[in-house]
Amino acid sequence: MPFSSLSEIKSRLDAGETSAVEVAQLYLGRIAAHNGSLNAFVHIDPAHVLAQAEASDRYRSEHDAPRPLEGLPIAVKDIFCTQDGPTRCCSRILEDFHAPYDAQVITHLKEAGAVLVGKTNMDEFAMGSSTETSAFGPCRNPWDIETIPGGSSGGSAAAVAAALTPAALGTDTGGSIRQPASLTGITGLKPTYGRVSRRGIIAFASSLDQAGAMTRTVKDTAMVTAAISGHDSGDATSVESAPVVDWLGACDVTDMKGLRIGRPKEYFIEGMDAGVRASVEAALEKCRELGAEIIDISLPHTKYAVAAYYVIAPSEASANLSRYDSVRFGHRCDNPEDLLDMYTRSRDEGFGSEVKRRILTGAFALSSGYYDAYYLKAQQVRTLIQQDFIKAFEQVDLIATPTSPITAFKLGEKTDDPLTMYLSDIYTIAVNLAGLPGLSQPCGFVDGMPVGLQWIAPAWREESVLSAASAYEAATEWHSRVPAAFGSDGGES
Template sequence: MPFSSLSDIQSRLNNGETTAVEIAQLYLDRIAAFNSTLNAFVHLDADHVLAQAAASDAYRKEHGARALEGLPIAVKDIFCTQDGPTRCCSNILEGFEAPYDAHVITKLKEAGAVLVGKTNMDEFAMGSSNETSAFGPCRNPWDTDRIPGGSSGGSAASVAAALTPAALGTDTGGSIRQPAALTGITGLKPTYGRVSRRGIIAFASSLDQAGPMAGNVKDCAMITAAISGHDAGDATSVSDAPAIDWLAACETQDMKGLKIGKPKEYFVDGMDAAVRQSVEAALQKCEELGAEIIDISLPNTEHAIAAYYVIAPSEASANLSRYDSVRFGHRCDNPEDLLDMYTRSRDEGFGSEVKRRILTGAFTLSSGYYDAYYLKAQKVRTLIQQDFIQAFEQVDVIATPTSPIPAFKLGEKTDDPLTMYLSDIFTIAVNLAGLPGLSQPCGFASNLPVGLQWIGPAWREDTVLAAAAAYEGATDWSNQHPAEFNINGGES
């Protein structure tokens, strides 16, 4: 039961076999048993969770079921919620409680979902390992000495260990897809503008996008269908985004006629041999399902990391300037004057990785350097976008590894930021181009999960979901779970 999919739980609720309260209690028991090991949740109000579930049961009895009625979904600590703290796992937001719900939170509530606490993350979503959190690192359920990926590591770990059947994450440079790959679950980053960013604490505004993390493709589609749509309160929310049938896309059984692009830049020397072997085997399976594999090139991929680490810190520097300790958040003790209050409060409140990116962004935006760095990075971004546009003239979807390596050990890369940044080498270009991307499990390397990444044209999440659903249906990788947590109920 704990590793059941959302659709399985939904069927049991619809058939009257169980109640939302019973489902909520099951997962609360598992969180109580296992969260001390994983550190996946940083805030949980069990009474509030059960109250939501009871309200859902009452709503179902009186009005019938909504799209996500009674389904438990965890929420990354980057989404503003009225009922509890929102800290982005940073000391600078100590004590902050948002006065409103993020738009996606409102949409989940309107769909009847039961929101289960806040999950751990890299501070302000800046990291690839969940080690920059002010609450300490989250751990990978497949090996608790290893990282779960980041920045949405807590959401990934909570799903992988069945502390919840699904969770919300955000993806700025791979922060849904990379942790999904490293923990053996499925994660979807929608097209930029498909899902409202209002109420998501901003890291890099032109890159951030919310999306689901779950045990399978259909569950991701169910959640995205509920949270997507135009929001007049978000200037980056697209009002005329093409509508798609989210669930119909997941019924695909084969890949007959599908043209899959295999970019040579994503199969390079230096990636883990077992990761490459797993992804190559996945592509072979796709051929057996009727797909045509076409070698393509995305020549500007090699510049994606450099462009991203100019653009993202620049936007972060601007977005994080608002945290001045005047209206909310951490404030230093006994400041001598206003400047001392600003300086010491920000120094005490922000962690080292966030400071590094603020300083980098301030430098690249400064007078005399803007044209040399930020403007040039934006021009490279345009070239990367054009690479994808040209590729999709030849193919329907692109398949790549999600991460070049499996999950690494805690502390292994913390003293080498540049090596850490390379963890997202296969995911960053998707954000720069604003495209939909999905990661799903496709094998193991050294007993650790490997992710297969699907990249689609803008607004064609249905093509991505169809390819992923066909592969999932022909393999058993999505049904593999970490043995230590594969226990009924919550007994350890």
């Protein structure tokens, strides 16, 4: 049971073979047993989890039909505002913060009958690729606890990979769902920008941020994404007319006949691990066997994506994080001499070093005399990156790439050099800049560590990545592997 998919647990609940309370107890037990070694959760309130599960069982007994996620446990990253419990974005500056309202996606999950199991660890303010910048200490990868789980949604990824929860929500600004999904051997989807409301998600870079699902199977990702999507009048960038198709139905596809898959030459370059390359090439070969045509394409501005991102994201972050002024909420320093002393010392004490690095990068890029050379230039390059994708999609239906050039690295290995860390998102960042949907799924192992395959589709075509990923998943067994150290106390099935 613990490593069952969300769909399998749903079937057992619907058949009356188990109850939401039993399911909740199972995962609470696993969290109690394993969170000490993983540090995947930063907040758990077992009594509150059981109360939600009891309410779900009661709903089921009193209604003809269960809701879409009735009784299913879902963990959420510490970036989502929840009225219950703390919301700290894994930052010291929010150590005493309690959100006065639920994020729109949390409201959606509650309305769908889900049981929220707790808050997961993350890089502070989602700034990082390894979940090492968290104020609550680093999270670890269940496949080897000496390595990082990726980031910034590393807690959600590790929790799903070790079956401390069957599903979790993450957010993705430059790869923060897909890269940790890749490094921990699970599936994660960043939806099209505007598909999911950002209201109540603590802002990092507003033109890039999207929330999405992290699960054990593609169909589970479709289930959760369907539940959290939709226009919200409280987020002006959530799109009103977004086309919605039957995403669950899209997951019943088992072949790739007639599918044209683009293989961008700029994504298969020096610097990528040989084992990762071999796994992804083998995955493309599998797609060919399933009936797809693999077409070599070019996305010529790929090599500028990381540089453009590290102007745009920090610039937006420096503006968004100016709200932490220690007046209305957030950490305040002791005995401020005057207003300026209060602002500057509170922010120095409250923010960690990576967050300061990004705020300063952004403040510089937006400062007088540098705006045209940095911010404006980066937004122009962003347009060229979007146009690369638009041209490519005239030729192909989908693009397939590695999700990360490397498998999980050791804790502390890249913390001294921020630039090397930034380059670990080289394959995921362009997707955010262009606002496209991107999914990562497991496609192999190198020395026991998972490798991810990334699917990219045109805007609003989530069903297209879900179908291709489902066909690949049906033909392979990578998604069903279990990290040995967390599989032994497994329960009944």
